[in-house]
Amino acid sequence: MGIRTGEDYIQALKSRQPEVWMNGRKVTDLVNEDNFKQPIREIAKLYDMQHDSKYRDKITSICEETGERVSNAFIVPKNYDDLMARRELYDVWAEATFGLMGRTPDFLNVTVTSMASSPNFYNQYNSDWAENIKNYYKYIRDNDLFMTHALINPQVDRSKSSHEQKDLFTHLGAVEETTDGLIVRGAKMLATLAPITDEVIIYSFPGFKPGDERYALSFAVPIDTPGLRLMCREPMQDGKRPLFDHPLASRFEENDAVLIFNDVLVPWDRVFLYNNVDAANKLYSETGLSQNTHQNAARGLVKLKFAQEVASKVADAIGVDGFLNVQTQLGELVQSVETIRALLRTAENEYTIRSNGEAIPNPIPLETIRGILPKAYPRAIEVIQTIGASGLILPPTEADLNNPELAEDIDRYYGGRSGISGEERVRLFKLAWDLSGEAFGQRLVQYERYYSGDPVRKLGMFYSKHKRQTSFDMVDRALEEALDFKNKYPKNPV
Numbered sequence: 001m002g003i004r005t006g007e008d009y010i011q012a013l014k015s016r017q018p019e020v021w022m023n024g025r026k027v028t029d030l031v032n033e034d035n036f037k038q039p040i041r042e043i044a045k046l047y048d049m050q051h052d053s054k055y056r057d058k059i060t061s062i063c064e065e066t067g068e069r070v071s072n073a074f075i076v077p078k079n080y081d082d083l084m085a086r087r088e089l090y091d092v093w094a095e096a097t098f099g100l101m102g103r104t105p106d107f108l109n110v111t112v113t114s115m116a117s118s119p120n121f122y123n124q125y126n127s128d129w130a131e132n133i134k135n136y137y138k139y140i141r142d143n144d145l146f147m148t149h150a151l152i153n154p155q156v157d158r159s160k161s162s163h164e165q166k167d168l169f170t171h172l173g174a175v176e177e178t179t180d181g182l183i184v185r186g187a188k189m190l191a192t193l194a195p196i197t198d199e200v201i202i203y204s205f206p207g208f209k210p211g212d213e214r215y216a217l218s219f220a221v222p223i224d225t226p227g228l229r230l231m232c233r234e235p236m237q238d239g240k241r242p243l244f245d246h247p248l249a250s251r252f253e254e255n256d257a258v259l260i261f262n263d264v265l266v267p268w269d270r271v272f273l274y275n276n277v278d279a280a281n282k283l284y285s286e287t288g289l290s291q292n293t294h295q296n297a298a299r300g301l302v303k304l305k306f307a308q309e310v311a312s313k314v315a316d317a318i319g320v321d322g323f324l325n326v327q328t329q330l331g332e333l334v335q336s337v338e339t340i341r342a343l344l345r346t347a348e349n350e351y352t353i354r355s356n357g358e359a360i361p362n363p364i365p366l367e368t369i370r371g372i373l374p375k376a377y378p379r380a381i382e383v384i385q386t387i388g389a390s391g392l393i394l395p396p397t398e399a400d401l402n403n404p405e406l407a408e409d410i411d412r413y414y415g416g417r418s419g420i421s422g423e424e425r426v427r428l429f430k431l432a433w434d435l436s437g438e439a440f441g442q443r444l445v446q447y448e449r450y451y452s453g454d455p456v457r458k459l460g461m462f463y464s465k466h467k468r469q470t471s472f473d474m475v476d477r478a479l480e481e482a483l484d485f486k487n488k489y490p491k492n493p494v
């Protein structure tokens with residue numbers, strides 16, 4: 001099949017009925033559910049871009065194996081140009097969504113591509129796993145599917161490992177093996193956009209202990225697999241609010257869901273890892289899984305740049321950007337953007353080739369971005385809040401603007417510096433409020449903190465790995481030189 005259109009994607013959604021719960025009711029008509037309508041349009045738009053002559057050759061390529069056109073996310077990069085072709089896809093889709101949708105299809109498509117291009121890892125444990133992930137990759141690639149993922153266990157009691165939880169199946173685990181496959185039970189979270197995806201893939205961060213074997217799992221199933229329940233969080237927009245009043249929240253809401261597996265059958269050919277604590281702990285670091293940090297970084301840069309531009313435009317609109325305190329805040333944001341931009345370029349320029357022939361960006365600058373963004377993005381939002389001040393809270397609604405009795409007052413009292421009308425400023429400040437004040441905007445902050453794991457533990461892991469890979473040459477030399485000097489000049493003459 002190769003690349004899908006937006007309509008292909010929507011038709012696939014219509015053909016399925018996953019068990020989706022929201023606000024206490026079962027959602028039976030996904031594509032007409034108010035909360036999902038606009039996000040579905042946004043994802044469909046991305047698929048359509050693959051067919052648009054303006055983007056097609058930038059974001060898709062001909063697959064050597066099938067001769068079909070596929071997303072660049074499915075091409076295993078062999079050199080710098082291939083890596084940059086992927087980057088082009090990340091940029092084009094992130095810019096189309098202002099970086100506000102974190103889980104666009106490229107994210108997991110790249111993840112599965114990386115898993116499948118590490119057969120040696122799987123083969124050392126079980127050759128079936130290597131075969132299964134390879135076939136799954138081909139299936140996703142050739143049908144251009146959209147996936148969600150769920151890596152973490154319910155928060156119930158973080159002081160205990162999986163097998164020590166009160167209930168054996170609080171954390172998702174294997175119940176029994178059958179001839180058809182594995183029966184799994186328990187919950188995983190937090191699957192962003194799950195109801196409007198095609199498939200879900202399960203794997204975990206490291207941290208399994210002996211005794212956790214049944215929880216050491218990786219597999220994929222269709223999102224409408226019998227027994228799989230999707231519990232959505234409370235929507236942050238009802239899908240009915242005017243785009244004028246909520247120009248971002250009404251478009252880019254990514255609902256998140258907890259996945260509850262009630263004795264779900266996972267066919268054996270969809271099992272990528274099972275019953276092996278060692279393999280589960282190494283999966284992340286040894287399969288190139290962290291390749292998706294490249295997508296994360298490119299998308300995060302677009303989002304940070306967007307927030308920086310919003311802050312600057314807000315300041316300009318009300319004539320405060322000549323004040324030193326405002327300039328230093330705006331300058332700080334520009335420098336954050338430039339820092340991320342430079343790190344991303346460094347990671348790409350310093351790419352290496354893995355033993356499987358796959359080109360990968362230098363992970364150290366990418367992980368550095370991962371460490372900086374959870375602080376830089378919330379700071380950008382704080383700057384918008386500080387500079388926008390009361391102006392963020394006061395704008396009237398579209399309905400007010402449409403009332404002729406109010407029009408004159410709105411233009412007079414809600415306008416900006418010379419040249420900015422009441423309506424222009426109201427629209428800008430509403431956008432800034434969506435990003436910085438609305439529940440939608442607060443989720444975006446929380447997303448940047450946590451989307452790829454706990455930043456605290458990630459930084460600890462980053463440092464431990466860095467320490468293992470490095471030496472203390474300069475310190476050793478300074479110590480040696482001091483000793484040499486002491487021996488050479490015992491009385492310290494000049």
Ligand SMILES: Cc1cc2nc3c(=O)[nH]c(=O)nc-3n(C[C@H](O)[C@H](O)[C@H](O)COP(=O)(O)OP(=O)(O)OC[C@H]3O[C@@H](n4cnc5c(N)ncnc54)[C@H](O)[C@@H]3O)c2cc1C
Pocket residue numbers: 103149150151152155158189190191192256443446447450451452453454456457
């Ligand atoms: C908006 C959003 C979207 C997301 N989308 C996805 C998704 O699509 N797929 C997915 O799989 N996940 C997703 N995540 C989940 C993300 O992976 C987790 O939030 C992240 O891994 C942290 O886990 P947690 O939220 O359970 O926090 P916890 O692990 O419960 O941590 C809570 C607090 O306790 C501290 N803490 C907990 N355990 C330890 C420890 N052992 N040592 C030190 N400190 C500890 C943490 O530092 C943190 O401050 C998303 C999260 C958010 C917020």
